[in-house]
Amino acid sequence: xxxxxxxxxxxxxxxxxxxxxxxxxxxxxxxxxxxxxxxxxxxxxxxxxxxxxxxxxxxxxxxxxxxxxxxxxxxxxxxxxxxxxxxxxxxxxxxxxxxxxxxxxxxxxxxxxxxxxxxxxxxxxxxxxxxxxxxxxxxxxxxxxxxxxxxxxxxxxxxxxxxxxxxxxxxxxxxxxxxxxxxxxxxxxxxxxxxxxxxxxxxxxxxxxxxxxxxxxxxxxxxxxxxxxxxxxxxxxxxxxxxxxxxxxxxxxxxxxxxxxxxxxxxxxxxxxxxxxxxxxxxxxxxxxxxxxxxxxxxxxxxxxxxxxxxxxxxxxxxxxxxxxxxxxxxxxxxxxxxxxxxxxxxxxxxxxxxxxxxxxxxxxxxxxxxxxxxxxxxxxxxxxxxxxxxxxxxxxxxxxxxxxxxxxxxxxxxxxxxxxxxxxxxxxxxxxxxxxxxxxxxxxxxxxxxxxxxxxxxxxxxxxxxxxxxxxxxxxxxxxxxxxxxxxxxxxxxxxxxxxxxxxxxxxxxxxxxxxxxxxxxxxxxxxxxxxxxxxxxxxxxxxxxxxxxxxxxxxxxxxxxxxxx
Numbered sequence: 001x002x003x004x005x006x007x008x009x010x011x012x013x014x015x016x017x018x019x020x021x022x023x024x025x026x027x028x029x030x031x032x033x034x035x036x037x038x039x040x041x042x043x044x045x046x047x048x049x050x051x052x053x054x055x056x057x058x059x060x061x062x063x064x065x066x067x068x069x070x071x072x073x074x075x076x077x078x079x080x081x082x083x084x085x086x087x088x089x090x091x092x093x094x095x096x097x098x099x100x101x102x103x104x105x106x107x108x109x110x111x112x113x114x115x116x117x118x119x120x121x122x123x124x125x126x127x128x129x130x131x132x133x134x135x136x137x138x139x140x141x142x143x144x145x146x147x148x149x150x151x152x153x154x155x156x157x158x159x160x161x162x163x164x165x166x167x168x169x170x171x172x173x174x175x176x177x178x179x180x181x182x183x184x185x186x187x188x189x190x191x192x193x194x195x196x197x198x199x200x201x202x203x204x205x206x207x208x209x210x211x212x213x214x215x216x217x218x219x220x221x222x223x224x225x226x227x228x229x230x231x232x233x234x235x236x237x238x239x240x241x242x243x244x245x246x247x248x249x250x251x252x253x254x255x256x257x258x259x260x261x262x263x264x265x266x267x268x269x270x271x272x273x274x275x276x277x278x279x280x281x282x283x284x285x286x287x288x289x290x291x292x293x294x295x296x297x298x299x300x301x302x303x304x305x306x307x308x309x310x311x312x313x314x315x316x317x318x319x320x321x322x323x324x325x326x327x328x329x330x331x332x333x334x335x336x337x338x339x340x341x342x343x344x345x346x347x348x349x350x351x352x353x354x355x356x357x358x359x360x361x362x363x364x365x366x367x368x369x370x371x372x373x374x375x376x377x378x379x380x381x382x383x384x385x386x387x388x389x390x391x392x393x394x395x396x397x398x399x400x401x402x403x404x405x406x407x408x409x410x411x412x413x414x415x416x417x418x419x420x421x422x423x424x425x426x427x428x429x430x431x432x433x434x435x436x437x438x439x440x441x442x443x444x445x446x447x448x449x450x451x452x453x454x455x456x457x458x459x460x461x462x463x464x465x466x467x468x469x470x471x472x473x474x475x476x477x478x479x480x481x482x483x484x485x486x487x488x489x490x491x492x493x494x495x496x497x498x499x500x501x502x503x504x505x506x507x508x509x510x511x512x513x514x515x516x517x518x519x520x521x522x523x524x525x526x527x528x529x530x531x532x533x534x535x536x537x538x539x540x541x542x543x544x545x546x547x548x549x550x551x552x553x554x555x556x557x558x559x560x561x562x563x564x565x566x567x
Contacts, residue, residue: 008555016548023541029529030538036527045526052523058446059516066509069442069454070502076135076457077498079128083136083459084491086117090466091484097477104472111472118461118469125460133440138458152394153380154431155414155424160194162186162419164204164479165465165486167219168359169403169415172210176405177230178415179205179217181465181486182479187230191407191423199225199233201475204482206258209247214268218244218256220482224263224271237263237271248285250292255306257282257294264306274307284319293343295320295330300343312343319369323362329387331357331369339387351382352392363406370401370414379416383426396431398422399463417465444508452508454501457494464490 029035036042036049096102097110125136164182171177176188177197181204185197203220210216217225217233222240224247227233242260249255254265261276283295291304298316301309317330317338330338330346335353338346351357353371360369367387371380371394379401380394395401398416405413407423414422439453461467464487471477 009552012548012552012555016545016552019541019544019548023538023545026534026538026541029534030531033529034527035529035534042526049523049527052519052526055446056516056519056523059512059519062443062445062450063509063512063516065443066505066512069440069452070505070509072130072133072135072440073454073498073502073505075130076128077495077502079124079136080457080459080491080495080498083121083124084488084495086121087466087484087488087491090114090117090469091481091488094469094471094477094480094484097471098474098481100474107472107474107477111470114469114471118466121459121461121466135456136459138456138460138463151392151430152396153424153426153428154396155398155422155428157397158192158194158413158421158423160186160188160419160421161196162194162421163468164419164483165400165417166402166415166419166421167205168207169405169413170208170210171405171407172215175230176413177208177210177215178403178421179208179219180419181205181483183220185217185230185233191405191413194421197227197231197233199227200235201479202235202238203478204243206243206245207247209249211249211254211268216247216254216268218247218258222256222258222261222263222273222276224256224265226268234269236265236269237273240273240276242276245282246285248287248292250287250304250306253306255285255292257285262306283317286320286322288322293320293322300330302343313340313346315346318356318358319360321360321362321367323367323387327387329360329362329367329369329384331360331382333357335382335392337369337382337384337390349388349390351390353382355379357382359403365406368404368406368412370404372400372402379414381412381414381426391426393426395422395424399458418462442505444505445512452501452505455497457491457498459491459494 028037036046039046093110093114097107128135162180162184164180164184167179167181169176169178174189176191178186183201183203183205185199185205186194187197188194202223205217205219208215208217215227215230220243221238222242222244223238224236224244225233226236242258244256244258244263247254247256252266254268256263259282260280261278262274263271264274265271280296285292285294287293291302292306294301294309295315295317298314300312300315302312303309315330315338317332320328320330322328326341328340328343333356335351335355335357337349337351337357339349340346356372357369358372360367366383366385368381368383371382379399380392381401381404382390382392384390395414398414398420400417401414403415407413410425410427412424412426439455442452442454444450444452465483466487469476469480469483471480
C-alpha cells in the first residue's frame with residue numbers, strides 16, 4: 001500500500017472523467033439535435049453532409065427559379081391568347097370585306113377597326129414584360145445551352161421589292177424565281193437585282209417549279225400558273241376554294257396537290273380538277289423513273305399515273321428530295337432528318353437543330369434543307385454532303401427561311417419572312433448574338449449544367465406578317481385572309497411551344513422537389529442525432545458517473561487505513 005500515489009483514486013478519477021466527457025457529448029448532441037457538431041465528431045460524415053447541404057440548398061432555390069419561369073411563361077401565353085382573339089376578329093373582318101356586296105365606305109369602316117387591332121397587337125407586344133424583360137419580341141436560340149449545335153452567322157441582305165413572306169424559290173440555271181404569300185412572283189438573272197413578274201393576282205403563291213422548259217406556280221384558289229420566261233404568267237386553272245402546295249411532272253403528266261383535291265394536265269396549259277373539295281393531308285411531291293412519289297399524311301406513296309397509289313412506307317415528314325441516284329432524304333418538324341436508298345426503309349439522323357425543317361433539295365453538291373423558325377430572327381439551313389452527317393447554320397436577322405439556293409460553291413441565297421433575301425457563305429465566321437437577343441435561361445438545379453433555355457416568342461405585327469395588311473379593297477381583303485391564316489398558325493405554334501415549356505418545367509420541378517427531399521433525408525441520417533440511441537448513452541454515462549463519484553470517495557478513504565498500522 002502506497003501513500004504518495006493513490007492508484008485506486010487515480011484510476012477511478014480517470015474513468016470518472018471519461019464518463020463525464022461522454023455525458024457532456026450526449027447532452028450536446030441532444031440539445032443541438034446534431035450528431036456531428038464539429039469536424040472531430042465525424043470528419044468524413046461532415047464532408048459528405050456539407051456536400052449534401054450544398055445540393056439541397058441549390059435545389060430548393062432551383063425550385064423557386066422554376067416557379068418564376070412558369071410564371072414568366074404564363075404571362076407570355078396569356079398575352080398571346082389575347083393576340084389570338086384579335087387575329088380571329090381581324091380574319092372575320094377580312095372575310096367580310098372580301099364579299100363583293102359592300103361599298104368602299106363599308107370597307108373603309110371595316111378597315112378602321114382592323115387597323116386598330118393591328119395597333120393593339122403591337123401595343124400588347126411592347127407592354128408585356130416580366131420583371132422588365134419583354135416577352136413577345138423574340139430571342140435567339142443561341143445562348144450557349146440547349147440540345148442544338150447551330151452555328152450563328154451574319155449574311156448580307158439583298159434588296160428586293162417583295163411585300164410578303166417568301167414561300168418558295170428556285171433557280172433553273174439562268175433565272176431565279178421566287179414566290180411570296182402576297183401573291184407576288186419575283187425574278188432575277190444574277191440573284192442581286194430583283195423585279196416583279198407580270199401575273200394575275202390569285203392570292204398566295206405557295207410553290208414554283210421548273211420542268212426543264214417552263215416555269216409553274218401553284219397557290220391560293222387552287223390555282224396553277226405557267227410561264228415560259230418567268231416574267232409573264234398565264235392561268236392554267238383557278239377558281240377552287242382551297243390551296244395547292246405542290247406540283248410535279250412524270251413523263252408527260254403534270255399533277256398539282258394541296259389541302260384538298262388535285263389537278264392534272266398533259267401539256268401544262270390545260271388543267272382539270274380531280275375531287276377539288278376532297279380533304280387530304282398533302283406533303284411534298286417528287287418524281288423518279290418509277291413515277292410520282294408523294295408524302296401524304298403519315299404515308300409515303302408512289303404512282304405511275306397519279307391516280308392509283310401504292311404505300312411504300314409509313315413516314316411523317318414535310319419534304320423529300322432525291323440526289324438522282326441512290327439516296328432519298330426527308331425532313332420534318334423537330335429537326336428530324338431521315339434517309340433511305342429504297343423509299344421503304346428509313347434511318348433517322350442527327351440534324352444539329354430541333355426546329356421545323358422544310359424544302360429539302362439536292363443542289364448538285366449537297367443536300368440542303370431550310371430551318372423554318374417562325375418566331376425568332378435566327379432561322380437558317382442544314383446541309384450534308386452525304387445525307388447522313390449534317391451541319392446546322394443559323395442566319396442572323398432572317399425569320400422562317402422557306403428556301404435556299406446554291407449560287408456557287410459554298411455560297412447561298414436564303415429566302416425568309418418579311419420579304420427578306422440574304423446572301424452569304426456556309427463557311428462564314430460564327431458571331432455571338434447580342435445579350436438582349438439571347439434566350440432566357442432558367443437554372444433548374446444545383447449544378448451549372450442544370451438549366452432550360454426558353455426562346456421567347458416574337459408576335460409583333462411585322463413579324464407575323466400582318467403589319468401592312470389593308471382590307472379597304474377586295475383584293476387587299478383576300479390577300480389578308482391568307483396572311484391572317486399564317487399569322488394565326490404562327491401564334492398557335494408559339495402558344496403550344498410555351499405550353500410545352502410549362503409542362504416540361506412542371507415535371508422538372510416535381511423531380512427537383514423529390515430530389516431535394518431524398519437528399520435531405522440522407523443528410524439527416526448522417527448528421528442528425530438519433531435521440532433514442534443518444535438517451536441510452538446518456539443514461540449509461542450518468543449511472544457510471546454517479547458510481548464513479550462514489551468509488552472515488554472510497555478510494556480517497558483507503559490511505560487512512562495506514563493510520564491503523566501506526567497505532
